[in-house]
Amino acid sequence: MPAISMKNVTKKYRSLTILDQVSLNIRQNVITGVVGRNGAGKTTLMKMIAGYTKETGGELRVFGERPFNSLSVSSNMIFIDDMMNFPDALTLGDILIECERFYANWDGELAKRLLEYFYLPLTLKHRILSKGKRSTFNAVVGIAARCPLTMFDEPITGMDSAARRDFYRALLKDYIAHPRTILLSSHHVEEMEDLLEDVLLIDGKGVGFHGPIIELQEKFLSLQGKLDMLEAHANRHAVIHRSTAGPLTEWIVDNEHTESEIDELKQAGIRVTPVSASNAYLAMTGQTRGGVDDVFNAMERA
């Protein structure tokens, strides 16, 4: 049984459709990376799974139950992001005590040790923390709560690179010791590549890709060579992304080539290399370098 299942789930804010007819299953006890461009609907998807908001249409089940107003889903789930509100009256230490009250698997000792490691004194108030420190504190709460469904929505906002590395490492270590279903959204796929088992790409109000990260790593090939050579030889499969750097042009194409086709490309002087998951993600979501140039070029012409 999947941890989360969706059948034709739609979410609208008034007339604006954020997610349209999404169907997917999230496997249990797997770390899934939720990726997509700004405003693609990652947060909307996770808030719906958390039971904060109500799906507009379709069937959404978390551990077999509809999350909106479900106490069982709420007791087995934690949603961490940088907008988490904690009462102004409570210090970090007080907040940890409250966590213990609500989360059955809460590991207070781990939380305290992690906060000590990250230089977060328990006497501080949450609202005076800097953006990075606040994200770190929230992330520690997310790890120590050990909820069967743990969701991090852009947990690394504002963290410096050392804190980000430590967070990923702590999450992985605790996940191995205490397996659970984890959803992790971030724009930095390259940092999460070693951590993720599955990737869920939200694009165009729906699922752009969902599967093991290895599949994403093998999905595309990068072809580099002179433009005329590429046009002559690499025209059998769809080109996802084109870019030019100096005399060389790079095309990212579907990896459906047979070995003889690849040999042919190599003989034509084209460099054939695999594409990392993060570059595959960037290519699929059109985050190509120089795209925004077109806007300024168009304005200059006008």
Added chain:
Amino acid sequence: MFSTQWSVHELAKRQFLFKLNANGPAFSMLIVLQIIATVFLGGASTSTSDYGSEPFSLSYTTVSNDGQVGLTLFWALIVGFLLTSAAQRNESFVFVTNRLTFQLANFYFFCTAALLGGVTTVMLGSVMKIITLAGGHAVIETAGLFSAPLEFFLQIFVMASYTLLLMLVGYTLGTFVQYSRIFIMLFALMWIGFMQFSFFMLGTDTDSLLQFYYAEPSVWLFALKVLLSAAALFGISFWVTNRLEVRNP
């Protein structure tokens, strides 16, 4: 399928304890307001009358804690309204809850706060007596804990009931406003209409609404009226709360 299962009652209790910790400032606000009322408004609700002329004259002073009562009721309305804020909802939903346990925890919180408001306000009546005695006056008639214990507890009960009702009124209004900002305008119009209407009726209508509680001679009927009103307000506000989305942009 679920590794953790809580009952509604257990979680409402835990959310209530969380709310007590998180909303400590609401209680300090009450204390500050009551000190203000005692220090600054004590004189306002005290009236002195003189009768007769030399050589025989009678001077008597009516001392009341109306100032404290007024400010406590005002505090109740504000606290009720504040607990509907988006921040309050977000804070609760960071931890385990659904909309029912959230509402129940708020209700428990109101009951506690109303009891505290009732007890402190009535106690301040005694403080006023001490202040009066300190001024060299003799207290003629009063209902105190020892002279009329039943009446003393009745005062606390009535004061707590009013406080609870006003908190629930503030909470219900706030809940509607959270649901849609249009209700701010609607409530303002209703208020103006209500004032106009009672103006033309020479104030009889406003009286009758207050008289419904205020002029009830039977304690049991009063308790029943309060209970039914509280249940109605709880039901109406929950009907809205149960639809509210959390952290909805």
